[in-house]
Amino acid sequence: MIKNPSPERITLLTTLLLSGIFACFLYYFKIPLLSFLIALFTFAALTYIVILYGLEVFIYRKIKLIYKTINHFKTQSLKKPNFIDDYNIDPIKKVNEEVIEWANSQKQEITQLKATEAYRKEFLGNVSHELKTPIFNIQGYIETLLDGAVEDPEVRYLFLQKAATSTERLNALVNDLLDISKMENNAMTMRFQEFEINELCKEVFESYGKLAISKHYHLGFKADCDIPFKVLADKDRIRQVLNNLIGNSIAYGKESGHTNIGLYDLDRTILIEVSDDGDGIEAEHLPRLFERFYRTDKSRSRNSGGSGLGLSIVKHIVEAHDQSIDVRSEVGKGTTFTFALKKA
Numbered sequence: 001m002i003k004n005p006s007p008e009r010i011t012l013l014t015t016l017l018l019s020g021i022f023a024c025f026l027y028y029f030k031i032p033l034l035s036f037l038i039a040l041f042t043f044a045a046l047t048y049i050v051i052l053y054g055l056e057v058f059i060y061r062k063i064k065l066i067y068k069t070i071n072h073f074k075t076q077s078l079k080k081p082n083f084i085d086d087y088n089i090d091p092i093k094k095v096n097e098e099v100i101e102w103a104n105s106q107k108q109e110i111t112q113l114k115a116t117e118a119y120r121k122e123f124l125g126n127v128s129h130e131l132k133t134p135i136f137n138i139q140g141y142i143e144t145l146l147d148g149a150v151e152d153p154e155v156r157y158l159f160l161q162k163a164a165t166s167t168e169r170l171n172a173l174v175n176d177l178l179d180i181s182k183m184e185n186n187a188m189t190m191r192f193q194e195f196e197i198n199e200l201c202k203e204v205f206e207s208y209g210k211l212a213i214s215k216h217y218h219l220g221f222k223a224d225c226d227i228p229f230k231v232l233a234d235k236d237r238i239r240q241v242l243n244n245l246i247g248n249s250i251a252y253g254k255e256s257g258h259t260n261i262g263l264y265d266l267d268r269t270i271l272i273e274v275s276d277d278g279d280g281i282e283a284e285h286l287p288r289l290f291e292r293f294y295r296t297d298k299s300r301s302r303n304s305g306g307s308g309l310g311l312s313i314v315k316h317i318v319e320a321h322d323q324s325i326d327v328r329s330e331v332g333k334g335t336t337f338t339f340a341l342k343k344a
């Protein structure tokens with residue numbers, strides 16, 4: 001076998017072989033020495049050129065075929081690939097470059113698919129886990145009632161109330177998931193309107209009135225911030241943002257804590273700051289805070305009923321307004337969430 005077969009080597013060997021046969025033929029007919037040499041040399045030269053050219057054309061065609069196949073896989077199109085019809089360009093080098101480029105793009109695609117798959121699995125696991133808790137609770141209350149507790153009016157009322165609370169939680173969770181799914185698929189239509197942002201803040205303060213009183217919690221504006229700034233935004237969605245941020249500050253805040261809203265005129269936008277004086281969030285959690293299902297303290301959030309979807313929804317809503325949301329926090333001092341809305 002020929003080691004490292006190249007078209008030149010194969011041609012040379014074939015030429016030598018054929019020239020040998022040709023030499024025997026000339027010898028048989030007793031050709032004079034000079035004519036013998038001229039004929040043999042001409043034969044060898046012509047054979048070499050013809051075989052080399054033939055081989056290159058043959059290889060070029062084969063490579064062109066491989067190139068077409070790669071190009072088809074790469075682009076997934078039936079469009080004719082623009083393979084250079086120039087025999088001077090090294091086709092092997094060209095195909096080699098194409099194969100490397102293709103392999104790299106395939107590698108990237110596979111890595112991305114693996115990440116998406118891991119994300120999907122984690123998401124499915126989280127959803128099932130979150131749904132399981134309230135369903136399991138409701139099932140427990142109903143079974144206890146059926147087992148005889150229904151006869152006791154006090155227990156009956158208590159368990160029905162607990163089942164209702166779990167049903168509410170289940171409903172809220174499904175609604176949150178639907179919201180996220182809609183926003184991630186860009187299927188959420190925003191209804192922009194002009195409204196006064198300070199009035200909306202007051203509405204949200206009021207909706208948390210009972211809870212705030214029970215925790216001796218204070219909700220209000222920062223000094224000189226209760227100003228009727230008009231913004232252009234989806235009022236219901238911004239209410240949802242404020243509800244989530246204020247709800248979090250109370251849920252994760254301390255007894256007799258404070259949440260204050262600051263409103264600032266930034267020329268084209270109004271900056272909205274929601275600050276609390278709670279325990280704060282450790283720096284390591286901040287980059288992941290807006291991910292779905294992310295909680296800083298899993299056990300504590302579970303006790304307070306959180307599933308880690310609130311801030312993810314907040315982020316989607318703010319981004320649907322072409323703005324971004326930021327968070328800064330200092331352990332022991334408190335947390336501030338900031339976002340802006342277009343001025344009306």
Ligand SMILES: Nc1ncnc2c1ncn2[C@@H]1O[C@H](COP(=O)(O)OP(=O)(O)OP(=O)(O)O)[C@@H](O)[C@H]1O
Nearest residue numbers: 248249252295296297301306307308309310311335
């Ligand atoms: N103001 C805050 N102070 C301290 N920790 C906070 C604050 N806001 C959010 N967090 C932390 O961030 C986590 C994520 O909040 P997020 O609102 O996304 O989820 P959740 O409140 O746990 O559940 P959900 O809002 O879906 O009911 C919370 O679990 C909590 O640990």
Ligand SMILES: [Mg+2]
Nearest residue numbers: 248306310311
């Ligand atoms: Mg929350």
